[in-house]
Amino acid sequence: MKEAKYKELFLFAAKAGALEGYLYKRRRVEPLANWVDNISRMYDGLSLEVKREVAPVVAPVLERMLEYGNRELDSGLKEKLQQLLVAAGKAG
Numbered sequence: 001m002k003e004a005k006y007k008e009l010f011l012f013a014a015k016a017g018a019l020e021g022y023l024y025k026r027r028r029v030e031p032l033a034n035w036v037d038n039i040s041r042m043y044d045g046l047s048l049e050v051k052r053e054v055a056p057v058v059a060p061v062l063e064r065m066l067e068y069g070n071r072e073l074d075s076g077l078k079e080k081l082q083q084l085l086v087a088a089g090k091a092g
Contacts (some may be wrong), residue, residue, distance in 0.1 A: 032072065036081060043058075059092065062084055
């Protein structure tokens with residue numbers, strides 16, 4: 001297995017997804033809770049191997065989410081993202 005295979009894939013997907021989200025015109029924006037729940041569920045479904053490899057790049061993304069969303073995220077959503085951040089720290 002190539003070293004950093006999952007890390008590079010995560011970074012590509014994160015950047016592509018952010019650009020898609022920036023450019024896509026929506027009729028209706030989904031609630032932030034849906035976005036956070038989806039991210040949490042998807043992360044939980046990753047294998048331990050993948051979690052370990054992406055932890056160094058996932059953690060900074062989660063930290064930025066918390067920083068950028070400080071005013072928009074309610075306390076429950078912040079807590080979910082903080083739990084993900086802790087899980088990413090433990091995986092790494």
